[in-house]
Amino acid sequence: MTMKYIEHGAGGDADCMTLAEGPTPQAGPGQILIEVVCAGINRPDVLQRSGRYPPPPDASPVLGLEVAGRVAAVGAGVTEWTVGTGVTALTPGGGYAEYCVAAASHALPIPVGMDFATAAALPETxxxxxxxxxxxxxxxxxxxxxxxxxxxxxxxxxxxxxxxxxxxxxxxxxxxxxxxxxxxxxxxxxxxxxxxxxxxxxxxxxxxxxxxxxxxxxxxxxxxxxxxxxxxxxxxxxxxxxxxxxxxxxxxxxxxxxxxxxxSTMRPRTPAEKTAIRDALAASIWPALARGELLPHLFARFPLAQVAEAHRLMESSRHIGKIVLEVGK
Ligand SMILES: NC(=O)c1ccc[n+]([C@@H]2O[C@H](COP(=O)([O-])OP(=O)(O)OC[C@H]3O[C@@H](n4cnc5c(N)ncnc54)[C@H](OP(=O)(O)O)[C@@H]3O)[C@@H](O)[C@H]2O)c1
The missing domain is CATH 3.40.50.720 (NAD(P)-binding Rossmann-like Domain)
Known part of the structure; x- marks a missing residue:
């Protein structure tokens, strides 16, 4: 099975990013495969794209540290998520794609009443x-x-x-x-x-x-x-x-x-440390998000193919809050 994703080759300015087609990743033990609806953009993506922030050796080389979408498959040993459930997840990379793998224990439910774009803007920050x-x-x-x-x-x-x-x-x-x-x-x-x-x-x-x-x-x-x-x-x-x-x-x-x-930086933290943070957020913050007490501010949304424009906006620092990529439906 293949999917569309954003390729940034050897890196460079925003125009180095192109829409490409490649193999769909698979969920390994303890992981979920997410059919991505929206992916959040973060400043570290800009640094990685420009070659100043290499991904950890075991992470996807594809950009994208957070997504929201539906669980498409669960790996061995995963009991907390079922196929079709809406989730938002911190990813080790790979979010600028139609499908993305994340640790099951780094995902959270989409707060009740929240859309995918808003949910995609939550995890990394x-x-x-x-x-x-x-x-x-x-x-x-x-x-x-x-x-x-x-x-x-x-x-x-x-x-x-x-x-x-x-x-x-x-x-x-x-x-x-x-x-x-x-x-x-x-x-x-x-x-x-x-x-x-x-x-x-x-x-x-x-x-x-x-x-x-x-x-x-x-x-x-x-x-x-x-x-x-x-x-x-x-x-x-x-x-x-x-x-x-x-x-x-x-x-x-x-x-x-x-x-x-x-x-500290989030990306090199151990999976167990990220799980502990996920659990703390699930207990303390997700209920407040569901009650509408906390709301991320989405400044702009771009279709996946316009990712270069989205990065240029972030680099301009004109934005206030989050920029999100629309990947699927
Ligand atoms: N440690 C971690 O784990 C971690 C995780 C995620 C992000 N980060 C870092 O946290 C920072 C914010 O991330 P973000 O995704 O929220 O970024 P962002 O939305 O793009 O915001 C960055 C803001 O910083 C201000 N700024 C101040 N000095 C700047 C400079 N020299 N160049 C560019 N902007 C400057 C700008 O606002 P003004 O107009 O007010 O100057 C800009 O809008 C980034 O540096 C990112 O790399 C760290």
Missing amino acids: WFTVWANLVDLGRLKRGERLLVHGGSSGIGLVAIQLAKHLGVECIVTVGNEEKAAFCRQAGAAHAINYRTADFADEVKTLTGGTGVDVILDMVGAPYLQRNLASLRRDGRLVYVAFLEGSKGEADLMPIMLKRLTVTG
């Missing part, structure tokens, strides 16, 4: 934000959070998680439209980093005390100001280094304020 803010960042009710890149797919989920946990959230964004959107999504304050210094603003907004946790995707240029913006016992959590990982900083605040500097 929710798995990542939960693992980094709740597990590593130890974020808890009553604390204050600063999120850089507030209007990104990751950032908007961080705002929602903060709202859900009872955490006050401050974000940084690159323009006023993004600032307004983040405030409406639940951020207490949105700082336009192009017109204000975020560290000065955080100091003013918190009465000089600072925030408990920072989620950063910018990197080295923000390190010193991030350390200054944390209160005692604060946690700085990295999910990316969009502006670079190398630089210089005075590390003294780490010792004086007992700060924790940490971070």
